[in-house]
Structure formats: structure tokens, C-alpha cells
Amino acid sequence: MRTVTCKTCVNMRSGRIKACPICEDEGRRIGRTATRVTAVVLLCVAAFWSQVATDTPLLRAASANATSSASVWSKGTSGSAAVACEEQLSCWGNLHHDAAVLACRAEMTRQGGEHLQWVPGYASQNFDAYAWHPGAPLAIAYSGDGARVAEPDGGLRLVSYTCGFDPLTRGVIALRID
The missing domain is CATH 3.10.450 (Nuclear Transport Factor 2; Chain: A,)
Known part of the structure; x- marks a missing residue:
């Protein structure tokens, strides 16, 4: 039989008992699920900040058949919207x-x-x-x-x-x- 130490009162108890008989603390520890969630959140934050720092994924060069050969626009923006952004200082200035x-x-x-x-x-x-x-x-x-x-x-x-x-x-x- 496995014995565990209560993290609250340091009492030795059976591993089959969920709560400590002395202090009634269940001694919940961060499980694998919480650790995985934390890791995923940290990876998402790191990916976001790397995109912000390099600004590369947010921009792409126009293809040869685009309306403006020198246009640069954010992902998901159509060619006509990109041209409209190039013509408006506030849009173009904020984008870059x-x-x-x-x-x-x-x-x-x-x-x-x-x-x-x-x-x-x-x-x-x-x-x-x-x-x-x-x-x-x-x-x-x-x-x-x-x-x-x-x-x-x-x-x-x-x-x-x-x-x-x-x-x-x-x-x-x-x-x-x-």
C-alpha cells in the first residue's frame, strides 16, 4: 500500500484516502491537465508576441495580378480593400x-x-x-x-x-x- 504525506499538516496517510484524517485537506496538486493547459497558453502567448515583434505574418506582398503591384496588406484583405488602404493615410499608417x-x-x-x-x-x-x-x-x-x-x-x-x-x-x- 502506498503512503503519501499531507502537504498541509505533514501527516502520513494511505494513498487510497482522498482527504487527510487530521486536517481534512484533500492535498490537490496541479495535475497533468492543468500543466498541459498552462503550456498551451504559454505557447499561444509566445507565438502571438513573436508575430507582433516581427510583423511578418500580418503582411504579405501582392501577387503579380493584384491591382497594385506595390501593395502590401494584412491577411484576409481583398485586393480592392488593400488599394483603398494604400490611399488612406490613417489606414496605411496604422497598418505599419x-x-x-x-x-x-x-x-x-x-x-x-x-x-x-x-x-x-x-x-x-x-x-x-x-x-x-x-x-x-x-x-x-x-x-x-x-x-x-x-x-x-x-x-x-x-x-x-x-x-x-x-x-x-x-x-x-x-x-x-x-
């Missing part, structure tokens, strides 16, 4: 915002080095305005003022910046820090 924030922040950090400090807060708030960028077709200029630059006297100066982002190449095409 997360990828632009990642690329622009990385480039600003690389160029600014130790002299650049990001104002605490959410990264997406650091690039809260956008407009069409003249540098490339369908390029967007994201702007913000969520960074500080170290001055020679040791102080910090709040700066505004504009980052030109090309969604088709997924790269920074221009960066201006004022």
Missing part, C-alpha cells in the same frame, strides 16, 4: 505603425548612442503622428517627441524627431532629430 516603431527606435538608438534617452512610457507613444513621406512610394513619416538628448553641460533636452519608414522594404529611409 508597429513595424515602423521597431525600426525607427532601433535606428534612433543606433545613431544617438549613449546621448539619447527615451522618455519612459509605451514605445508606440514615441511615434504618435504620421504623414506621407516624399522619399518613396507609400512611405510614411512617423514623428514624435518622446526622447531626450544629453547636452554638453550634463542636462537633458527634449527633442522632436521624424522617421521616414518604407513599408515595402520595411526599413528606415530618413531620420531627422531636432
